[in-house]
Each structure stands twice: as C-alpha cells, then as structure tokens.
Amino acid sequence: MIKHIKKAAILLLAVSTFGCSESFLETYPSDSVSTAEALSSPKNMMAALNGVHRAMYGQSTFEDYSLAAEGYILPMMEFGASDALHSTSGNGWFRWNLRWLVHTDPNDSDMEYVWYHHYNIIGGVNNIINAAEGMTVTPELANVLGQCYAYRAWAHHRLVTLFAKSYTYGNPSSDKGVPVMTKTAAPYEGLSRGTVEDVYVQCEADIKKSIEYFAEASKPEDNSHISVNTANGIAARIALTKGDYENAAKYANAARQGYSLMSEKEYKAGFNNFEDTEIMWAGDIIPDQTTYYRAWFYYLGTNFNGSQNRGNPKFINHELYSLIDDNDYRQDMWLETAPNSIDVEFDQIGDEPSNDDPVISGDENYATRGEFWAAWGKVIEEYDMTSSFNTYPYMSVKFLNANGGTIDPDDVLYMRVSEMYLIEAEALAMQGGKDDEAIAVITELANARRKDESIAYDVNARGLSLIDEIKVQRRVELWGEGHRWVDMKRYDEALDLTNSGADETLYQKGFKQDKPSVNDAWIYKIPQAEINANPNIGEGDQN
Structure with missing residues (x-):
C-alpha cells in the first residue's frame, strides 16, 4: 500500500510509492470536496498542478524531513562528485555526503527523502492524468497534461539515473531500475522494480506524449511551469543518458529555439531570478x-x-x-x-x-x-x-x-538553455561524421562567454579532443547546477580529488572512487524503509 497520501494545492492527492502492510486514506474535513470533484475541470487541475510546482521547491512535511526538494537534492548531486568542493566541514551539512556515507546507506534519511520526493511528484501528476481520462482535450487541458506527462518522465528519469546502473555501460534489459508508476489508485500497493529498460521506455513514452499535448496547448504561465521547450529539454536529457545521440541532438536543438544566451552582465547577476534570459524552468519562490x-x-x-x-x-x-x-x-x-x-x-x-x-x-x-x-x-x-x-x-x-x-x-534553477547547447554539441560529436556541426554549436556558446568578443573562441586551443573539450565546457558552464554526479556516471569517470584543492581528511572515502562501471557505490541505495514496507521489493532487490 501507500505510506503517505497527502493533499497538495486544492485537495490534490500526492502519493508516494512506499509500501506498507495496511492502507489508509487521509480523512477529509466535512466541508471539503472529493478528489474527483477537485480534479473535475482543467481549471481545478491547474490549481492542483500548482501544488506539484510548489512541491518542487517547498519545504517538505514528510515525517520529520524539513528538506526543500530540489533546493536540497541538486546540491546533493554536486557535492559527492568532483567539481563543487567544500573548504571545510562548516556546520556539518553534507559532510557525510562528501564522504560517501549517505547514498551508500539504505537507512540514511536522505535516501528515503530522495525516493519520496520523486514518487510524490509522480503520484501527484498521476492523479491528474487519471482524472482526465475521457475528458475532451481543450487547449487548457492539453497544457495541464503536457506538464503532467513531462513531470512523470522527469521524475522517473531522475530516479533511474540515481538508483540504477547507467544505461550506457550496464545491461539495461536486465539491470534493476525503479518501480514505474502510472496509476494512483487503491489499493495503493508498492510496485516491484522494473528494469532500466522498462523505466526508459516509460520515460520516452511520457515525454513524447507531453510534447504532443503541447502542440495544441495554451501558453504556459511563466518559467515555473513546464513548456514545450522544457519538455524537449527533458527529452534531450533522457536521450543523452541513454546514449541515443541522434534524438538527444534533435530534442536539444528544439528546446533552445526562441531563447538567447545571457550577456556577461546577466551571467554575473547571481542566477537568482526565474525570469532570467536563459531560464527554461525554475521554481518561483515568493x-x-x-x-x-x-x-x-x-x-x-x-x-x-x-x-x-x-x-x-x-x-x-x-x-x-x-x-x-x-x-x-x-x-x-x-x-x-x-x-x-x-x-x-x-x-x-x-x-x-x-x-x-x-x-x-x-x-x-x-x-x-x-x-x-x-x-x-x-x-x-x-x-x-x-x-x-x-x-x-x-x-x-x-x-x-x-x-x-x-x-x-x-528562485531555484532547474534548466537553462546553455545546457541544451552542450547536449546538442556532445550528441553531435558522439555520432561520428558530425564534428563540424558539433563545433559550430559549442563555438556559439563559448563565443557568448568571451570578455573580448574580438578574440574568438578556438575549439583546439586546449589541445583536447572535441568530446573532451565539450566536457570541459559543460563542467564550467553548469558548475553547481546539479549535473555533475549523473555526468560522471554516464561518462564512467573515476573520482580523484588529488589535485583539486580538496582536503583528503575532510572527504575521506569521497576523495577517490573507482569508475562507476566497476564500482556499484555510485548507485544510490534503495531506502530500507521501502524494502521493509513494500512486499514487492525485498532485500534481494537492494543495489
């Protein structure tokens, strides 16, 4: 069954996949409406969807966890990797993450929180998707459903990149992924782990459906809502981590249409406004x-x-x-x-x-x-x-x-247009025979970052291969934005902080780690609470 059923926005039931031996449903106040009534129109569905937007950055009320969703998880996906480093232990936050003692411990509350956060998002949008079955699709409903299917693809993809082996060097048809949730309904039983391939199939189907809905949708309210550009950006991420470079390049190119790159003044303004030039998707915190x-x-x-x-x-x-x-x-x-x-x-x-x-x-x-x-x-x-x-x-x-x-x-940043340039350039370079196209894309981005525009960027200046040059550009451009952990996994890169400036005493196990293809410590542990509660996931399913 489900462990937590919560109301978000106007009585949206946001559901996690934690299993339990018995089910319960939060009792509604006598003056409240039913879930079916709350999701009975596109207007009401949009109000419920706003609860999902809020859950992306809001402080959680899940048990005793006061963590703030992407505001916590994005730094988590940087601090155990190689580039965004801590100068000292400070007040202790993330110290155990640095030392690789958190994501390797199934009993750590961070693992339960990461698991819950994403399945809470999935459960919330499932309520809306399920309620829309049989409705006439108006532009307003198409907007809602386009966003919901994009959220479901995004959340499943995030989970499989953290809690499973990489698609590119593993055996996706047999490697265990995560449970795929497409329904939120009684009896709320936890599901078994699908294969990595199963999860990617669902992600691809959902993001394709999202883009199709956006073709007939009303315009998004602002950058805190998912747009067709954002949906294409999610599709590009999915294809990139899968090694589907043709589609990664195609989706990334589509995602960046209509956007311009930041000026130097804008770039140095602090990345604190969800309406900044390059922002495709962000949390608007009031x-x-x-x-x-x-x-x-x-x-x-x-x-x-x-x-x-x-x-x-x-x-x-x-x-x-x-x-x-x-x-x-x-x-x-x-x-x-x-x-x-x-x-x-x-x-x-x-x-x-x-x-x-x-x-x-x-x-x-x-x-x-x-x-x-x-x-x-x-x-x-x-x-x-x-x-x-x-x-x-x-x-x-x-x-x-x-x-x-x-x-x-x-505001909390989720996606920028510069990431789409980097995905497109990398995906073109990885296809073979498209180096000139890749160079054109990465040069456009790099030239936009020149102090003196009269001195053009030279892709060969560092003496690196094209793909390694693109990797450097990606590390510099997206520093601190939550990408490095997944990038190191898909590149199959070892972690070595020897010449980084990091303190080995502070980092301990997180100072050196073998590459992910031979080191399962890169895979987040399934929360023990899920194994204990879900009859369809057992100890043998642990990473």
Whole structure:
C-alpha cells in the first residue's frame, strides 16, 4: 500500500510509492470536496498542478524531513562528485555526503527523502492524468497534461539515473531500475522494480506524449511551469543518458529555439531570478514561501546569511579552473586569490600585532596581515556579505542572493538553455561524421562567454579532443547546477580529488572512487524503509 497520501494545492492527492502492510486514506474535513470533484475541470487541475510546482521547491512535511526538494537534492548531486568542493566541514551539512556515507546507506534519511520526493511528484501528476481520462482535450487541458506527462518522465528519469546502473555501460534489459508508476489508485500497493529498460521506455513514452499535448496547448504561465521547450529539454536529457545521440541532438536543438544566451552582465547577476534570459524552468519562490535554511542558496550560494555558507565557502576544483582561459568571463565566477580566512595564521611580532605582521601559513597570496584583510574586506563589500563570512581561494561567486547578507528567498534553477547547447554539441560529436556541426554549436556558446568578443573562441586551443573539450565546457558552464554526479556516471569517470584543492581528511572515502562501471557505490541505495514496507521489493532487490 501507500505510506503517505497527502493533499497538495486544492485537495490534490500526492502519493508516494512506499509500501506498507495496511492502507489508509487521509480523512477529509466535512466541508471539503472529493478528489474527483477537485480534479473535475482543467481549471481545478491547474490549481492542483500548482501544488506539484510548489512541491518542487517547498519545504517538505514528510515525517520529520524539513528538506526543500530540489533546493536540497541538486546540491546533493554536486557535492559527492568532483567539481563543487567544500573548504571545510562548516556546520556539518553534507559532510557525510562528501564522504560517501549517505547514498551508500539504505537507512540514511536522505535516501528515503530522495525516493519520496520523486514518487510524490509522480503520484501527484498521476492523479491528474487519471482524472482526465475521457475528458475532451481543450487547449487548457492539453497544457495541464503536457506538464503532467513531462513531470512523470522527469521524475522517473531522475530516479533511474540515481538508483540504477547507467544505461550506457550496464545491461539495461536486465539491470534493476525503479518501480514505474502510472496509476494512483487503491489499493495503493508498492510496485516491484522494473528494469532500466522498462523505466526508459516509460520515460520516452511520457515525454513524447507531453510534447504532443503541447502542440495544441495554451501558453504556459511563466518559467515555473513546464513548456514545450522544457519538455524537449527533458527529452534531450533522457536521450543523452541513454546514449541515443541522434534524438538527444534533435530534442536539444528544439528546446533552445526562441531563447538567447545571457550577456556577461546577466551571467554575473547571481542566477537568482526565474525570469532570467536563459531560464527554461525554475521554481518561483515568493517571500511567504521561503525555505529559510533549507534554501538552495544556503547550500551553494555565496552571500546567503547562513552558517553553512558563512563558514564553508564552496570552491571550484583547481584542475578545472586551470582549464578556463583568461578571455572567458566565466573565470570571474571563482576568486582564485580570495584570502583563506579559515586556515590562515599570522606571525605575532611583539605584544601588539600590527598590519605589517607577516602571514606565515595558510595563504601564500598575501605577505602581511594588512594585505590579507584588505583583500578580504574587498570581497566582503563587493559581494554583499557581512563580517561573519569566511573567504577561501577559488571560492564561488556564481550564485548570489539578490539581497545579499540576508536570508531572503531566491528562485531555484532547474534548466537553462546553455545546457541544451552542450547536449546538442556532445550528441553531435558522439555520432561520428558530425564534428563540424558539433563545433559550430559549442563555438556559439563559448563565443557568448568571451570578455573580448574580438578574440574568438578556438575549439583546439586546449589541445583536447572535441568530446573532451565539450566536457570541459559543460563542467564550467553548469558548475553547481546539479549535473555533475549523473555526468560522471554516464561518462564512467573515476573520482580523484588529488589535485583539486580538496582536503583528503575532510572527504575521506569521497576523495577517490573507482569508475562507476566497476564500482556499484555510485548507485544510490534503495531506502530500507521501502524494502521493509513494500512486499514487492525485498532485500534481494537492494543495489
């Protein structure tokens, strides 16, 4: 059965797939309407769908988990990988994720939360899809259903990329994937794990149906709703992770139509507004829905006034930073010589230390105390931080609160058009015989990131193969946006932080890991709570 049945928006029943030995349905107040009545019209369905949009970024009420959906999960998919690194343990958030002790533990609450979050989304849209059966499809209903089928494809795809082997190097017809849910109805029993192939078949069918509905749909309200472009973007992601490069290129190209790339000024504005030029899909967080210390900017931002980022600035892998050329304005997203206010020590001359006292360890960039604190103060002032913030070499200034030094809420980014350029370029390069087309696409993106536009991007400047050059562009462009874990899995890349600047003592098991094709530790564990409760998933189904 189902473990939790919840109402979202106007009595939307959002259902997870946790199994249990007995079922129950949350009792409605006497003045409420039934689920069938609540989903009886496209208008009511859209109101219910708004509850799903809210669930994508809102603070969860699931048992004792106060985590904020994508605001928590996107950083999780960066911090155990190679590029978005922690300078210290800070207040402890994500320390165990860094050490690979969370996703490898079926009893960890994070695994239960990731599982629940996605099946909650699936259950919510299933209610709408199921209720629409037999209805006349108007443009308004087509809009609702286009979004619902896209959500279902997106959520199943996210689950299979985390909780199963990669399609590209595994055996998808026999590798265990995740349960495929297409109905939300009594008796709410948990389902068995489909194969990886089963999940991809469902994802492809759903996203195809989504795009078909959008062909006759009314326009989306804003970027917090899924559009036909977003649906094509989801389709491109699905095809890319499958190794279906022809379709990946086709869908990515369709997804980016009608969009322009950010200017340098826009790029440096902090990625905090769901209406920014490149944003295809994002959570529009309004002030009374703030997630406070569960916010994306609390984990990955520079100037959100919380203990996690005040004491633990996130920084870029030094090896990756070294690959960014000086005419690429994305280089400015990280401060190579920011003072190390975490580890620095000073030589104390006499009883009264002065600004002329030398820095003796912890920061080779500054000779004296005066130089050090002047540089620190400059960073603090420029990026709207307070005196309680630490700075650190190579620290990120990519994600900035619009109202720096506060805990005011900012929007959560799900998809940008630059990702579509990168998918298209990679997919073209992987097909063979289409290198010129791939070069044209990646050059268009890279030229948009030039400080001096008169000095054009040269795809051969780093001396890398075309596919490796595209990978570098992807790592730089999408740094911190929640892609790196899945990318490393599908590329079958080993994890090695030896020259990254990361502290091996802090990272422990997360400092080095063999490549995913020979190391099942890359696969998230199925929550033990699901195994215990779902009669169709047993101990033998554990990753």
